Amino acid sequence: MCGIVGVVGKAKAAPLLLEALRRLEYRGYDSAGIATLVDGDVDRRRAEGKLGNLVAVLEREPLAGTTGIGHTRWATHGAPTERNAHPHSTRRVSVVHNGIIENHAELRGELEGRGAVFETETDTETFVRLLDDLLANGLDPRAAFSAALKRVQGAFALAAIFSGYPQLLMAARQGAPLAVGCGEGEMFVGSDALALAPLTRRIAYLEEGDWAVLDGDGVAFFDLRDNAVERQVVVTAVSGAVVGRGNYRHFMEKELHEHPAVLGDTLRQYLDPKTLEVRLPRLPFDPAKVSGLTVSACGSAFLAGSVGRYWIEQLARLPVHADVASEFRYRNPPLAEGGAAILVSQSGETADTMAALKLLREGGQRVLSVVNVPESSMARESHGALLTVAGPEIGVASTKAFTAQLAVLACLAIGFGRARRELSTLDEGRLTQALLEIPGQAAQVLEKDAQVRELAAVVAEARDVLFLGRGSLYPIALEGALKLKEISYIHAEGYAAGEMKHGPIALIDSLVPVIALCPSGPLFEKTASNLQEAAARGGRILAFTDAEGVAPLSRFAERVIELPQVAEISTPILYAIAVQLLAYHVAVLRGTDVDQPRNLAKSVTVE
Structure with missing residues (x-):
């Protein structure tokens, strides 16, 4: 994920920004830049590649100024070039951005109609040009920033500095994390407190929809309606564990709330919002020529692969065999000559999946891995790798890494469908648009937190729980059951809803x-109909549905939670967030160790 830093201070800004960006390198990036206010005007330095390249640029062309912003960018839409690197600037304003602005194409057209000239294809520049337009029409920075935020849709974190205002920095968050650091006569912003730890121990966190005005004297926070609000300033410990958790109770809670940003960052790697096309990197096999695929993984990653199987078979009409790696590696299955495989892993180090990779390679299969760690063994040893942009996931129970895997597999399915001529350009555009809307919809699911917590109170008293789903939601039912078992220690099972009457209904x-x-x-x-059968036998039906499903399910369900009404391809990702959130609240109510449940490890590197 991208990294954002900012400073309004007394000391030279550039060295402080560089140090903070170094602490954000773990997120992964391929370009970096900083901008400062020099004699009241915006000036910036950017470089492709690692921070060392930016340091070299600054050694040749130093930047003065005590107010500035910095950014490490993971290229998604637009090549990892200096031109596309952040900050994006005009003579009036400079901005760094993490996330996705979903309606950027609409805004771009509007601004171009008023004479704006764009230099890049990035959605970030749309926000910059919008701010610039508002400033040019006489609004002051605070009014312009507020007005611009009300025009953009999506999940994002933003920081901006303005020409002529040497002691002003503004920031906002919606679906992407952002922290404010409080110093003595200086203020800071960062994507997380880890970046700010060397600068200050006094940290406040923007809540969803917040925006903030920082100057040398302090910070003022506002909500979506521009009401002034208070945000608690906490004194953080130096250790990364405490800092990284922010003001959340658990890493898992924090990571659940990172879904919108992670999904936006991941999808933007593979989707072109302007043309509504899937842009896959060079693959190690031609999906138009392979006769079938093998999908293998472990745990939640296998369930993500199972959803991918539904998508690929439906959209690309390509047969897919899915098997857990621990079974696949010992089953000695026959492998088709010239066949292909997809492996899925968060860490890229899982022992059983690595063994499956070895077996596949020895069998002449071309292997594509979906993985979160680019330097992992799996990424290195596969013929190709598609990266999720989930960032570090500390909680043992996978959350944001799982939905990021789903996002990549959805993009693959569409890309395969186009390559095999099973999808038209219109189909691709419709599906791509649906995926681009997911980050904002994920934020809407998280807004159901209070309702899910009430549902959790019912589930927390149970000894046994059944999860039911059909189609691509059958693996999500399995994921819901797995999460509940992992962190609350309640026995739970997931079933295809149509299978309930073939045995489980006895329970x-x-x-x-x-x-x-x-x-x-x-x-x-x-x-x-399957649910009514369960209700008729005294079952307590707790349903997740959308607006159209609320009324018919409410006739027999004890509780119904309404989720966003979305395209079919989007439902597994959003319903996964809902069941993960449910498992989290059940575990909290039962007092278990949410982040480190008993007997489990984050990455299983032994057999």
Whole structure:
């Protein structure tokens, strides 16, 4: 994920910004830049590649000034070049940005119609040009920033400095984390407190929808409606564990709330918002020529691969065999000559999946890995790798890494469908647009936190829980059950809803909650019928659905939570967030160790 830093201070800004950016290198990046106010005017330095290149630029062309912003960019939309590197600037304003502005194409057209000239294809520049337009029309920075925020949609974190205002920095967050550091006569912003740790121990966190005005004397916080709000300043410990958790109770809670930003960063690697096309890097095999695919992984990663199987078979009409790596490696399956495989892993070091990789390579298969760690063994040893941009995931139970894997697999499925001529350009555009809307929709799911917490109170009292789903939501039912088992220690099982009457219905009574994943669509009536069978036998139906499903399910369900009404391809990702959030709240109510559940490790590197 991108890294953002900013400073309004007394000392020279450039060295402080560089040190903070170094502490954000763990996020991964391929270009970097800083901008400062020099004699009241915006000046900047940028460089492709690692921070060392930026340091070299600054040694040749130093930057003065005590107010500035910095950024490490992971190239998504637009090549990793100096031209596309942040900060993006005009003579009036300079901005750094993490996330995605979903309506940038609409805004770009509007601004170009008023004479704006764009230099890049990035969505970030749209916000910069919008701010510049508002400033040119007489608004002061505070009014312009507020007005611009009300025009943009999506998940983002932003920081901006303005020409002529040498002691002013403004910041905002929506679906992407941002922290404010408080010093003596100086203020700071950063993507997380880790970046700010050398500068200050006094940290405040912007809440969802917040924006902030910083100057040398302090910070003022405002909510979406421009009401002044108070945000607690806490004194952080030096250790990375405490700093990294921010003001969340657990790493898992923090990582759940990073879904929008992670999904935006990941999707932007593979989708072109302007042309609504999937832009996959060079693959190690031609999806138009392979006769079938093998998908293998472990744990939640396998469930992500299982959803990918549904998507690839449906959209690309390409047969897919999915198998857990621990079984696949010992089953000695026959491998088709010239076949291909997709492996999925967060760490890229999982022992069983690595063994499956070895078996596949020895069998002449071309292997593509979906992985979160670019320097991992799996990424290095595969014929090709597609990276998720989930950043470090500290909680043992995978959350944001899982949905990032789903995002990559969805892009692959669309790309394969186009390559095999099963999808038209119109189909690709429709599906791509649906994926681009997911970060904002993920933020809407997280807004259901209070309702999910009430649901968790019911589930926390149970000894056994059933999760039901159909189609691509069947693996999400399995994911919900897995998460609940992992962190709350409640026995839970996931089933394809149609299979309930073939055995599991014997378990149902008034003590067994049934968690239903039931969005409207072609399978709604069938799933609702299965749920009615459970309700007739005393089952407690707790349903996640959308606006169309609320009324019919409310006739027999004890509780119904309404999630956003979205395209079919989007439902597994959003419903995954909902069941993860449910598992988290159940675990908190039961008092278990949420981040480090018993007997589990983050990366299983032994057999």
